Amino acid sequence: MVRxxxxxxxxxxxxxxxxAPEVLRNISFALPEGAFRWLLGPSGAGKTSxxxxxxxxxxxxxxxxxxxxxxxxxxxxxxxxxxxRRIGVVFQDFRxxxxxxxxxxxxxxxxxxxxxxxxxxxxxxxLLHWVGLAGKLSTLPDELSGGEQQRVAIxxxxxxxxxxxxxxxxxxxLDAAQADRLMMLLNELNRLGxxxxxxxxxxxxxxxxxxxELRLDRGRLxxxx
Amino acid sequence: xxxxxxxxxRGDELGLKRALSGLMLPALVGAMAFLAALSLAGWExxxxxxxxxxxxxxxxxxxxxxxxxxxxxxxxxxxxAVSLLSVAPGVASVHPLTEAEVAKLLRPWIGGDxxxxxxxxxxxxxxxxxxxxxxxxxxxxxxxxxxxxxAMEDHGQWVRRLxxxxxxxxxxxxxxxxxxxxxxxxxxxxxxxAGLMARREAIEILHGLGATDxxxxxxxxxxxxxxxxxxxxxxxVLVLPVVSVLSGLIAPFTGTATTExxxxxxxxATVPVSLxxxxxxxxxxxxxxxxxxxxxxxxxWLRRLP
Ligand SMILES: Nc1ncnc2c1ncn2[C@@H]1O[C@H](COP(=O)(O)OP(=O)(O)OP(=O)(O)O)[C@@H](O)[C@H]1O
Ligand SMILES: [Mg+2]
Numbered sequence: 001m002v003r004x005x006x007x008x009x010x011x012x013x014x015x016x017x018x019x020a021p022e023v024l025r026n027i028s029f030a031l032p033e034g035a036f037r038w039l040l041g042p043s044g045a046g047k048t049s050x051x052x053x054x055x056x057x058x059x060x061x062x063x064x065x066x067x068x069x070x071x072x073x074x075x076x077x078x079x080x081x082x083x084x085r086r087i088g089v090v091f092q093d094f095r096x097x098x099x100x101x102x103x104x105x106x107x108x109x110x111x112x113x114x115x116x117x118x119x120x121x122x123x124x125x126x127l128l129h130w131v132g133l134a135g136k137l138s139t140l141p142d143e144l145s146g147g148e149q150q151r152v153a154i155x156x157x158x159x160x161x162x163x164x165x166x167x168x169x170x171x172x173x174l175d176a177a178q179a180d181r182l183m184m185l186l187n188e189l190n191r192l193g194x195x196x197x198x199x200x201x202x203x204x205x206x207x208x209x210x211x212x213e214l215r216l217d218r219g220r221l222x223x224x225x
Numbered sequence: 226x227x228x229x230x231x232x233x234x235r236g237d238e239l240g241l242k243r244a245l246s247g248l249m250l251p252a253l254v255g256a257m258a259f260l261a262a263l264s265l266a267g268w269e270x271x272x273x274x275x276x277x278x279x280x281x282x283x284x285x286x287x288x289x290x291x292x293x294x295x296x297x298x299x300x301x302x303x304x305x306a307v308s309l310l311s312v313a314p315g316v317a318s319v320h321p322l323t324e325a326e327v328a329k330l331l332r333p334w335i336g337g338d339x340x341x342x343x344x345x346x347x348x349x350x351x352x353x354x355x356x357x358x359x360x361x362x363x364x365x366x367x368x369x370x371x372x373x374x375x376a377m378e379d380h381g382q383w384v385r386r387l388x389x390x391x392x393x394x395x396x397x398x399x400x401x402x403x404x405x406x407x408x409x410x411x412x413x414x415x416x417x418x419a420g421l422m423a424r425r426e427a428i429e430i431l432h433g434l435g436a437t438d439x440x441x442x443x444x445x446x447x448x449x450x451x452x453x454x455x456x457x458x459x460x461x462v463l464v465l466p467v468v469s470v471l472s473g474l475i476a477p478f479t480g481t482a483t484t485e486x487x488x489x490x491x492x493x494a495t496v497p498v499s500l501x502x503x504x505x506x507x508x509x510x511x512x513x514x515x516x517x518x519x520x521x522x523x524x525x526w527l528r529r530l531p
Contacts, residue, residue, distance in 0.1 A: 057433060059531045078437070080531065085435035095430045099240035108238065112435050156434075 001195050002031040002054060002164065007063035009049055022219060023049050027063070029214065029224045031197075033163075036190045037225075038206050039199035041216035047199040048092065050216065051166050054197065055089045056080055068163055085113055088162035088194075090170045094153040096141040102128060102152045103137040109160040127155045131181075146173040154182060158189055165189060167198045171205055183209050238431060239441070241448040244423040250416045250449075254456025254515070255463070257409040258507050261402050262464040265503040268398035270475045273497065275391030277478070278384060284317075286352040286361060288368070289376040293348035302372045303348045309371055310352055315359040322349040347376075406514060413449055413518040420445060421526050432530050442523040446516045453515025457508030468504070472496045 007027040012020035024046050031037065039047050052058040053065060056072070065072045068086055075083070088109075096105050103124055110120045128137055131151040141149050150173045157165060165186070171179040183205070190196045197214075200206065206213075212225035288310065293303035300308075303321060310319045322330075327349050354361070365377045421428065428441055476495040 055433065056531060077531070081432075081435045081437045083435075084433065089433065095426075095433070097238060097240075097427050097430060099243070099427075100238060104238075108431070109434055112431075112440070 001033040001035070001068065002197075003064075003066040004029050004053075005064040005066075007053065007060045007065055009046075009053060009058060010061045011049075011058075022061075024053070025219045027221050029221060031195055033195055034190065034193050036187075036196045036211045037198070038211055038213045039197055039216070040206070040213055041222075043201070044218075045216040046219045047216055048168055049219075050214075051089075051168050051197070051199055054164065055087050055166055056084050085109065085160065086163045088157035088160065088165045090150075090154050090157045090165075090167040092168045092172065094141070094149045096149060096152055096156075098141055101138045101140055102133055102144065102148075105141070105152055106155045106159050109156060113160055123159060124155075127159055128152075131155050131185075147175070147178060150174060151178070154185070158185065161189075161192075162194060165194050165196045167196070167200075169200055169202075170198060171200065171202050179205060180208075236447075237444070239424045239427050239444050241420060241424065241444060245416060245420040245445070245448045245452065250412065250452045251456035251459065253412045254409055254453045254511050255460035257405050257412070258457045258460025258511055259464045261405045261510075262461060262468060262504055262507055264398045264401035264405065265507075266468045266471055266500060267401070268395050269497055269500040269503065270471065271391045271394035271398065274475070274478060275388050275395075278387045278391070284354040284356060284359070285380055286354065287378045287380075288350040288352060289378075290348040290350065290372060291374045291376075292345070297372055302375075303350075306348075306368060306372050306375060307350060309368060310350065310364075313364050313367070315355050315361075315364075317353040317355045320351045320353075322351060406510075409453075409511065409514050410518050413453060413515050414522050416452075417445055417449060417519045417522040418526075420448075421523065428527075429530065432527070438524055438527045441527060442520050445523045446519040449515040449519035450512050451515075454508055454512035457511030460511075461504050461507045465504070468500065469496050472500065 004027045007024065008022050009024040010020040010022050027050065039050065041047055049058070053060060054067065056067070059065075059072060068083060070079075070083060097108070100108070106124045106128060107120050110123065115123075125137065128134060131154065133148060133151055133155075136144060136148060141152065144152065150170065154167075154170060157167070167186070170182060174182060179202070186196050186198065187209070213223060214221065214225075215223035288306060290303050290306050294301050296302070297305045299305050307319055307321055310316055324346070327346050330349075331346070361377070361379050368375050368377060431441060472495040
């Protein structure tokens with residue numbers, strides 16, 4: 001499902017004497033299908049960077065990364081969009097499209113995948129009800145609270161039933177009850193076969209939902225199950 | 226449910242209606258279309274001028290025979306000249322103008338109401354040659370020997386000068402059209418880049434959700450096409466009166482109309498079919514430039530994303 005083999009990542013110049021520093025160094029681990037992992041580590045350790053590699057926003061500058069059976073280094077660029085559609089992401093900063101309503105933001109992955117409009121309507125409406133946004137279907141992100149925006153972002157990440165679900169600090173703007181509701185959703189998706197990786201600083205959440213951990217420190221993997 | 230679709234922005238995920246909006250792009254493209262139409266009118270005008278000059282004067286000689294009825298060796302001077310011309314190599318046809326035809330030609334200068342002209346006139350022979358590269362010098366000498374006092378006028382040099390002029394006008398028109406198109410490409414590229422910058426985040430989000438380059442470039446291209454088409458249409462409509470006035474002015478010289486155009490309707494009627502076709506093609510051309518430029522600009526920009 002996910003396999004890192006001596007993966008390194010630099011932002012900016014990748015070679016020469018003034019090459020940018022490696023923010024990830026010699027990362028190796030493998031996740032089986034259906035795994036659930038916490039991604040932990042102090043601020044600046046490289047959690048977001050590791051997730052960026054997994055949602056194909058960055059490509060490894062060294063080593064080999066295999067995602068959903070595809071060796072990314074050997075996959076042509078034009079084949080990456082299809083792969084991205086099988087990966088759901090909840091961003092630290094939501095990344096909602098500001099001029100689209102909650103409904104349309106959540107509908108995007110389905111529409112990009114070319115699903116029939118009737119199915120889009122039914123699925124999106126149902127999921128937005130489920131995350132408690134039944135009355136906000138046609139509200140723009142600017143008119144939603146931080147927590148509501150985050151729930152839209154979560155709904156968008158899971159609507160297309162991704163094989164791999166990545167979340168970066170997903171509970172940052174949620175109260176404890178909402179965070180529990182999110183964890184129920186993530187566990188439910190995981191039970192149905194989705195591989196889930198959640199980066200967080202929220203120790204109490206980790207304590208309440210014990211799972212295997214990937215722990216990063218200064219760009220190195222210091223603990224893997 | 227109705228509510229959710231009521232505020233829909235389907236097909237405009239990137240908010241391009243606002244990012245690529247306003248009157249600036251259509252206005253600039255409209256101005257380009259206007260200039261292109263003028264250049265094309267110049268092209269059509271100069272090519273029809275060249276055509277009519279060539280048709281009228283190319284491969285033609287005019288021979289004047291003073292005192293046509295006096296005797297020369299082998300008949301009267303006119304007959305001698307005609308029979309000499311008829312058998313000369315390179316001559317296609319020989320037509321001695323009748324006295325009435327000559328009088329008609331001269332009427333603007335000597336007046337009269339069609340009655341007989343009282344001053345002695347030379348005979349005039351209109352000669353067509355088989356081609357415009359015939360050397361007429363030997364014929365001139367032969368004629369002068371047989372019928373002294375004869376005058377032969379060769380239009381070739383004039384035609385060549387006029388047609389050189391026409392060709393350079395046409396070359397300038399083409400150059401102007403090419404230049405105007407290049408400026409249109411630049412204007413659309415700049416507007417597209419501004420749109421890319423304004424929607425950079427949204428593009429990255431869409432890209433991250435698995436949108437292909439074609440999808441994103443297609444959104445921009447559709448918007449640019451609409452704006453360029455609108456500009457092209459407006460520019461073409463605005464240039465129409467100008468072009469029809471120019472066509473009306475040029476018509477008497479090209480033989481497409483014998484009288485001056487006095488009304489808009491009659492001026493429009495002098496616009497040649499080929500120019501109508503050019504002007505119909507202008508908005509389509511503008512739209513095509515919009516589409517291709519936006520596609521190229523966006524696709525090149527997207528290559529920076531993995
Ligand atoms: N786009 C970038 N360009 C250059 N350096 C970057 C970029 N993004 C992150 N970094 C650097 O990479 C290192 C790891 O950053 P990263 O965002 O992955 O950490 P993190 O573990 O997610 O931190 P946090 O818990 O604060 O979110 C940091 O030193 C950061 O400065
Ligand atoms: Mg981070």
